[in-house]
Each structure stands twice: as structure tokens, then as C-alpha cells.
Amino acid sequence: MREGRLWLLHLIAGFLMFFLLGSHIFFMHMAGGEPLSVEETFARAKNIAFPLMYTIFVAAALYHGLYGLRGILFERFHTPFSQKVINWLLSFLGTVWFLYALATTWIPFFK
Amino acid sequence: MERKKRHYPNFPGVVGWIYGGNLNFERVLFLLHRITGLALIFYLFAHIIVVGFRAYSPQMWEMVMGRISGHANPVILFFEWLLVLAVIFHMFNGMRLIFLELGFFVGKPSRPVYPYRTSIDRQRIFTWIMMILASIFVIWSIFAFFMGGGSHA
Numbered sequence: 172m173r174e175g176r177l178w179l180l181h182l183i184a185g186f187l188m189f190f191l192l193g194s195h196i197f198f199m200h201m202a203g204g205e206p207l208s209v210e211e212t213f214a215r216a217k218n219i220a221f222p223l224m225y226t227i228f229v230a231a232a233l234y235h236g237l238y239g240l241r242g243i244l245f246e247r248f249h250t251p252f253s254q255k256v257i258n259w260l261l262s263f264l265g266t267v268w269f270l271y272a273l274a275t276t277w278i279p280f281f282k
Numbered sequence: 283m284e285r286k287k288r289h290y291p292n293f294p295g296v297v298g299w300i301y302g303g304n305l306n307f308e309r310v311l312f313l314l315h316r317i318t319g320l321a322l323i324f325y326l327f328a329h330i331i332v333v334g335f336r337a338y339s340p341q342m343w344e345m346v347m348g349r350i351s352g353h354a355n356p357v358i359l360f361f362e363w364l365l366v367l368a369v370i371f372h373m374f375n376g377m378r379l380i381f382l383e384l385g386f387f388v389g390k391p392s393r394p395v396y397p398y399r400t401s402i403d404r405q406r407i408f409t410w411i412m413m414i415l416a417s418i419f420v421i422w423s424i425f426a427f428f429m430g431g432g433s434h435a
């Protein structure tokens with residue numbers, strides 16, 4: 172994909188996360204209750220809205236974070252070869268972590 | 283094709299993160315944005331693994347949370363709070379960057395007539411608004427974390 176498109180996606184993911192991560196932090200820390208208890212955690216896992224929301228959230232967070240990391244690494248490593256290595260490495264890491272997150276989000280929903 | 287140089291002669295390295303020629307308000311925000319962004323992506327990798335334990339069994343989840351949640355240990359609670367500070371800052375400063383980079387709040391282009399106006403002055407108002415909003419949430423987080431106002435009582 173063209174460089175400008177990748178950057179625009181980075182911004183869109185950031186914009187999305189303003190709401191997704193904002194509410195995540197709000198409900199995990201500021202809203203009260205026991206969000207980390209077994210009862211509340213598995214009640215969320217069984218509610219289709221949460222796995223769906225987390226699927227978008229993990230994708231946005233991983234893409235946004237890894238694209239940011241890529242930019243920082245590109246500042247240091249200029250050669251086309253090293254940049255190709257960085258692209259492959261970060262894409263690989265992102266894919267593996269995304270698939271693991273996807274599995275762990277949907278397994279409790281179906282179990 | 284000419285081979286690309288390994289280093290540009292003016293490549294400042296990590297020192298350039300901190301000192302890139304001048305050190306103004308936006309420069310400090312840039313440094314903080316970079317540090318918090320890096321912290322968040324590394325946290326996210328660990329977070330996905332930890333939070334993934336809920337897929338194995340409720341007992342497993344209870345055991346893991348009993349060891350590493352902020353409820354379990356005040357030192358962890360403190361680091362969780364630092365993380366939340368990083369999120370709040372990165373969120374609001376990131377929103378500022380999105381608007382500015384897309385051309386909002388930078389003022390209309392105008393003919394450069396002395397005394398020149400810089401768009402920095404226009405941006406600063408918005409910058410301060412975002413930082414004040416972030417501060418409100420920081421204060422809220424102190425109540426939530428350490429004064430029994432949130433999920434940590």
C-alpha cells in the first residue's frame with residue numbers, strides 16, 4: 172500500500188482508540204465495581220458486544236502501535252534492505268499477536 | 283541507482299528526540315508522545331498474553347489476577363497508574379496531532395505582512411485546551427486509584 176494510506180490508517184486507528192481505549196480505561200479503573208473478578212470478566216466474555224468490540228480494538232491497537240514503532244525504527248535504519256526487514260518483522264509480530272488475541276477473545280464466548 | 287547512505291550527516295540519533303534544535307512546548311509534547319507510545323505498544327504485547335489466560339479457565343484467570351492485578355500489590359497498582367497516565371496523555375495529545383495534521387485549528391493561510399503571525403500561536407490555544415482536559419482526567423485517576431473512587435477500593 173502507498174505510504175500515505177498507511178499513515179491515514181494510523182490516524183484513523185488512533186481516532187477510533189480515543190473512544191475504545193478511553194472507555195476501556197474508564198471501565199477498568201474509574202467506574203467502580205470489580206471489573207477483573209471472574210463473574211464480571213466472564214459476563215463480558217459471554218456478551219457478544221465485547222468480543223466484537225475487542226476484535227476491532229486489538230486490530231486498531233496493534234496496527235497503530237506497530238506503525239508508530241516502524242516510524243521510529245525507520246528514522247534510525249535508512250537502507251531499503253533494513254526497512255524491508257523491519258516491515259516483515261513487524262507484520263509477522265502483529266499477525267501472530269492478533270491471531271492469539273482473537274482466539275483468546277472468542278474461546279470463552281463459545282465455551 | 284545510487285546506493286543510499288547509511289547515515290545522513292545530520293542524523294541526530296536518540297539525542298534528537300530530546301534536543302532537535304530548539305526546546306519548546308511542542309517539542310516536549312513530542313518527546314512525551316514518543317515515550318508513551320513506545321511504552322503502550324510494549325505493554326500491549328504483554329497485556330494480550332496476560333488477558334489471554336481467561337481463555338483457559340475461570341480458575342486460571344482468578345489465579346493470574348490474584349498475582350498480578352493492582353489489588354494484589356501496591357507497587358503494581360502504582361505502575362498501573364503510571365500506565366493510565368501514559369494513556370491519558372497519549373490520547374489527548376494524539377487527538378491534538380490528528381486535528382493539526384489534518385489542517386484544523388492552524389488558522390487560514392494569509393499573506394506574510396509584517397509583523398508576521400505564526401500558526402504556532404493559533405495552535406497553542408487548542409494545545410492548552412487538550413492538556414487541560416488531560417489534566418482533569420489525571421486528577422480523576424488519582425481519586426480512582428488512591429482514594430477509593432474507582433475499582434481499587
Ligand code: HEM
Nearest residue numbers: 185188189236239240316319320322323373376377379380
Ligand atoms: C488512545 C488513542 C490514541 C490516539 C488518539 C493516538 C494518536 C497518535 C498520533 C496522532 C500519533 C502521531 C502520528 C503522526 O504524527 O503522524 C501517534 C503516534 C504513536 N502512537 Fe498513538 N494514539 C493512541 C493510542 C496509542 C496506543 C494504544 C499505542 C500503543 C499500542 C500507541 C502507539 C503509538 C506510537 C508507538 C506512536 C509513534 C510515536 C512517534 O513516532 O514518536 N498509540 N499516536
Ligand code: HEM
Nearest residue numbers: 199212215225228229232272275276322326333362365369
Ligand atoms: C492497567 C489498565 C488495564 C486493565 C486493568 C485492563 C484490563 C483488561 C481486561 C481484563 C481485558 C480482557 C477483556 C475483558 O475482560 O473484558 C482487556 C482486554 C484488552 N485490553 Fe486492556 N486493560 C488495561 C489497559 C489497556 C491498555 C493501556 C491497552 C492498550 C494498549 C489495552 C488494550 C486491550 C485490548 C486490545 C484488549 C482485548 C484483548 C483481547 O481481546 O484479547 N488495555 N484489558
